[in-house]
Amino acid sequence: MQLDTNSIDNHNQSRLNAHKNKLSYWADEVEKAEATIQKLIDFQIAIPSWALGTGGTRFGRFAGGGEPRNLEEKIADVGLLHALNRSSGAISLHIPWDIPTDPKAIQELAGQYGLAFDAVNSNTFQDQSDQSLSYKFGSLQHTDAAVRQQAIDHNIEVIRHGEALGSKALTVWLSDGSSFPGQLNFRKAFQRTLDSLGEIYAALPSDWKMFVEYKAFEPNFYSMTVGDWGSSFLYASKLGPKAYTLVDLGHHLPNANIEQIVAILLNEGKLGGFHFNDSKYGDDDLTAGSIKPYQLFLIFNELIEGMDARGMNHASSLGWMIDASHNVKDPLEDLLQSVEAIQLAYAQALLVDRVALEEAREANDVAQAQEILQDAFRTDVRPLVAEARLRVGGALQPLALYRSLNMRQQLIGERGAKAVATGL
């Protein structure tokens, strides 16, 4: 299914006056409006290939319909999102769920939708049917060198797939850990994991990065071998300059101050990328900004502060990706909502008066510092985000357009009501 550009034009035309009215108000109200719009245009958030189907929990999965049945259809789905919001211009593949058998053709197809290939993701947290050794007790940490080698080989294979598509980074998320006290020798598990990562690192192309993702718990329920930012930082430091920490918002203990972690990692030059989602209890993988939008804003506030301090380009210097699970929503709608929430948080953070903020901080004027942040957060930046979309051919209101065109129904018509995408 391709989105007709006429559809977008008609949609925008009918909303244009109302939009212009809002924009003109906010362009007056907000000093940095134009600069913000430009930065929003440049800012792209990758969509993971496994987030295009309905997700589930260990208790069950309630599939929707019209889910993509193969990599080509996944690319089409991301292409549809990108046509709507002009901000989802990259796809992040997962191996082995999305092995591109004909990389050239796949790259060409993605190019037709204006999509690049973001970080590739390995999977050693599940056993595949054709796999000789099991990851039941871990992969890169495993006590058996043969299992470790299998996992290393898999990661290197993922790099090769990524090279063929033009990816520039490998994301390694390990479920390795233990579920019971006593199960693991923490020391040896750390060393084995480090050694294994080292072999993968050695296979990285020179212009690639490796993202070492951490997670506090699940699916292991006692310890995770890359369990927090401190551990991930240790691995990344020992591995070398191409290794970085990747932060997934849902991978922390309760009440963690994620924005401070972001600031520290940026300061150490070791923040590599982001997995956006939201959560109330654990790795709930809910729509970005649906539970704690102020936290999302505070994270962007640190990102901007830290990237600007180091002269990093907002759009290109870090990996930005959504990583969510859509258990009770249409996945495409959920992704549109996530991208919108991320853009709003980014835009609000761009509005922060940084000079005044630093002044307030230097003066320990806590109330004023809070006022400055809240002033930005309380600003209704939706017209700015809409304008950014409008300027590059996207829809003023992507979700509304998606709905008015009955896109899910069209997808079901094409793919069937029982189509189930690979993924979690």
Add this chain to the structure above:
Amino acid sequence: MQLDTNSIDNHNQSRLNAHKNKLSYWADEVEKAEATIQKLIDFQIAIPSWALGTGGTRFGRFAGGGEPRNLEEKIADVGLLHALNRSSGAISLHIPWDIPTDPKAIQELAGQYGLAFDAVNSNTFQDQSDQSLSYKFGSLQHTDAAVRQQAIDHNIEVIRHGEALGSKALTVWLSDGSSFPGQLNFRKAFQRTLDSLGEIYAALPSDWKMFVEYKAFEPNFYSMTVGDWGSSFLYASKLGPKAYTLVDLGHHLPNANIEQIVAILLNEGKLGGFHFNDSKYGDDDLTAGSIKPYQLFLIFNELIEGMDARGMNHASSLGWMIDASHNVKDPLEDLLQSVEAIQLAYAQALLVDRVALEEAREANDVAQAQEILQDAFRTDVRPLVAEARLRVGGALQPLALYRSLNMRQQLIGERGAKAVATGL
């Protein structure tokens, strides 16, 4: 597979001297040794039919082998456990995973193993393939009356199955809730759930109980409609005298004082039963006593205090059941460990000097109250638990015997390495 009683005799014989030596020491050390042994003999913990296979998470499942392929084999597995420890004399069925097509035969089979049928469990948290309406957005809370009716009918059907087998209780665990702010009208969801429960309650046989289980989160990640003990208590109070709250140790927010909840519910006459497991982060469903054994002891301390204060029989007045998931262990070994840990905690709690404890409390002698509890907890009651098993024909060391007889290998031989039990 049946356990040869000779095996147990041989096992016990070879360990008897060492055991008698220990027992004689502890019989001297501990005043209430004999009374404790008698209570341990009476205390039975039900095994859920879904806990006999390897469990998994949303990320994957690493099956073991020799898992029971049908209800008959599940009963055989529980029978094996019971033969080993003489404390697993009941099985708790789950419908529709374990529909007994010939209840008479099933009952007879269970009887051969000395097993009774504990509470039956309904399932409205998953869609079955032959189901007309979906539980994607809840069951007893659903906005659509037809879905609610389907769920009510299912629960009543579960009661009928239970009646045929001699069960005396229905456990209702609902995954109903919401994953996003706004999704649910909490007020209406509560009322609908209450009305639906009311219809099920009306269908309860006169000598049955209904257990209303609560859970803080998962699989819904914003709200659960029966989310805490307060909610469950409200439902149970409004439903009537046959309705009770069921406590699952893993269903709480971080740091909850579960033992206090137990005491309050007992005091209100509304505690119905228990699901034992252990956890560090959420509903991790780990082996009972594997993470916080002192908490397990404190819970039993409240149970004994509260049941004794109300003249309740320890063994029969509450429903005792394990509810765990065995992701990285042999399920039968895990269950043997859980039962042992529960018995140890129960035995230690029986040893508490309650007269001295009340004296210390009345005097606000906090250090002394702590000493009294710790004195019981620090006591090595393993010989008492072993003696209880020995007296009624169980094995002194069930896990060691299970291993020495290569039982898992035998089961794999019988059932195959790829047999996968129904369940989570």
Add this chain to the structure above:
Amino acid sequence: MQLDTNSIDNHNQSRLNAHKNKLSYWADEVEKAEATIQKLIDFQIAIPSWALGTGGTRFGRFAGGGEPRNLEEKIADVGLLHALNRSSGAISLHIPWDIPTDPKAIQELAGQYGLAFDAVNSNTFQDQSDQSLSYKFGSLQHTDAAVRQQAIDHNIEVIRHGEALGSKALTVWLSDGSSFPGQLNFRKAFQRTLDSLGEIYAALPSDWKMFVEYKAFEPNFYSMTVGDWGSSFLYASKLGPKAYTLVDLGHHLPNANIEQIVAILLNEGKLGGFHFNDSKYGDDDLTAGSIKPYQLFLIFNELIEGMDARGMNHASSLGWMIDASHNVKDPLEDLLQSVEAIQLAYAQALLVDRVALEEAREANDVAQAQEILQDAFRTDVRPLVAEARLRVGGALQPLALYRSLNMRQQLIGERGAKAVATGL
């Protein structure tokens, strides 16, 4: 110190054009603008007398200056807040920190500032120097009947003070509980507390309410005898129709869904009032809306839904109060920020399109329900709140005016740099 009304006029005059411009935009954008403004005008949030000085932690307290030295100065401070924002028209006293020796005079003084007396608060969590028995091991739960009687008598005395001032409610927050396993017989503690509360309840004037506040932990670190909403609800139900649960936002376990608790309590007719603050870890007592503004909005969303469903008046049917601690800010500035954040959340919740929301809910249109809530939350309602203030004589920007008039410096001039208010 009295605020010169000219100051407000000058302040408003200089900002009027900009304000009118914003208001006119939003009056067009938001359908319910006028109704919202009216409701904001009626909505008053009580200020606790103990929140006018610098707060501290067990590690220390860093006093500011110009803190009120007596009840009269506390009333003057609240009067100042109310003059600025016209929304802080009530003061909540704490006994014994603020015993009114001449109630008539105090009432008259408050009247001059336009202030009413909100709920009165007892204190049995500290020992006063003239106290005969200690609350070290609890008050209403105490094993010694004489201590319980002392605490009962104190509460009744607090009611008498409240009556003399025109209060209509007593807030009972108990620190009673235990810090170690074993310390407390939970059952007896519950019964004793209930009996003690019953005696206080019996002394309530007929038109009074009793608020039973709960708290999960601190200052007791193992159990709290009124530890969660379920417990508080039990006490309030047993006490009678004048007893209600009071919710303090900071008194929950991590990740608690407070808005759902609010909905349940309202539905049961047992929600009595609110203590506003914000927190990240425990009872941090931070400025309302400073950490989780979306949660604050969601709470108001439930409050409005539930109160409207029961025909309750927003302004008068519940007790609204701030309960915060100002450790690193000027207390008056902090309170202005808190009131503003509460008003914004209330205004945003008023904007929710409830008809559309219920439609989305009935259709299980989760994405749409989220859109509806987020649409309201993302609206910049600051002009509406400012307009509400403007219409009844408050300042367009209370904090800015407070600062421009150097009010803290004036207070220090009057009261000295070392003045320390009673309180925590």
Add this chain to the structure above:
Amino acid sequence: MQLDTNSIDNHNQSRLNAHKNKLSYWADEVEKAEATIQKLIDFQIAIPSWALGTGGTRFGRFAGGGEPRNLEEKIADVGLLHALNRSSGAISLHIPWDIPTDPKAIQELAGQYGLAFDAVNSNTFQDQSDQSLSYKFGSLQHTDAAVRQQAIDHNIEVIRHGEALGSKALTVWLSDGSSFPGQLNFRKAFQRTLDSLGEIYAALPSDWKMFVEYKAFEPNFYSMTVGDWGSSFLYASKLGPKAYTLVDLGHHLPNANIEQIVAILLNEGKLGGFHFNDSKYGDDDLTAGSIKPYQLFLIFNELIEGMDARGMNHASSLGWMIDASHNVKDPLEDLLQSVEAIQLAYAQALLVDRVALEEAREANDVAQAQEILQDAFRTDVRPLVAEARLRVGGALQPLALYRSLNMRQQLIGERGAKAVATGL
């Protein structure tokens, strides 16, 4: 007050037969009994000078009586503990609460009790009355270089005091952080803190260590500048080989796996020391082992594994200290209970069959690994700990002896019922 050695002898004599009976049983049961006893004898746990008085919370403090009024009496209290248990042979001083005006005399006094001086502790989390600049907004992180210098100077002064007494380590616990989003530039705060620590580090004697303690929250409630082990490790790594991380059990986010942190830090050669206490919610500072004794055991299990792997001496290579607050118990009784709980955990961890454990781990035999740990934990090692005390002149049951001699009453007689020790 000095403890009469006759008292101990009499106490021991009357319990000797019972003890010998138990010991003989356990010496048979436990292979490593004698080696364990020897290690227990060598193991000393320092007592902090601020833990000898009644502690409190921000809500209040309920003093006991007979608290030490000066450093000499604090030393006497620790001397008393050490006489009773022979395991509290060191005292950890806090400056400025315990400035030794005559170090020689103090050292001599301590020597009479057999006490050494453990790490000295600085205090920049409170303002002292004679202090020129305030720490309200931090100390080593402060925006004002003069405040930082004051804090640096204070730390160096603390080192000088420590040198005079024979201490060999400085513990730096910083409350530096922020209570509101926006308040702090995390990057600058980190750098300033690092620079300040660097100046203190430069002043360390060559044979000293610096312990950088981390804490997740309190008294700052949004961010802590040394907030987790990762941060502390970063500081310690940048500072140099004499800087180490110090772990306080209560300073973590909910559900943290502290034992894994210990293993990682040991493996990196950066674990410096320990503050023992227990907690359920936050930094509750309860008696060690009173809430989660199994966790305490698991921590010792990692300590032993890690220290043995690096050839570190258990008794001397790390700093061991209790850091608790005694709000509802006699401080000396609480400390006796803490030391006992620590010794029990250490002894149980020594009993772990490490060869078998490593075998089980290498074979991924999770159930067996759990059995091995639980076997050690379930062993009643109290007779071994008592025997260790007995052999070096301590009491078989220190708490019982303390009580039978009415020691608190004697202290009240000496010091008065209103004596209040400096501290929290």
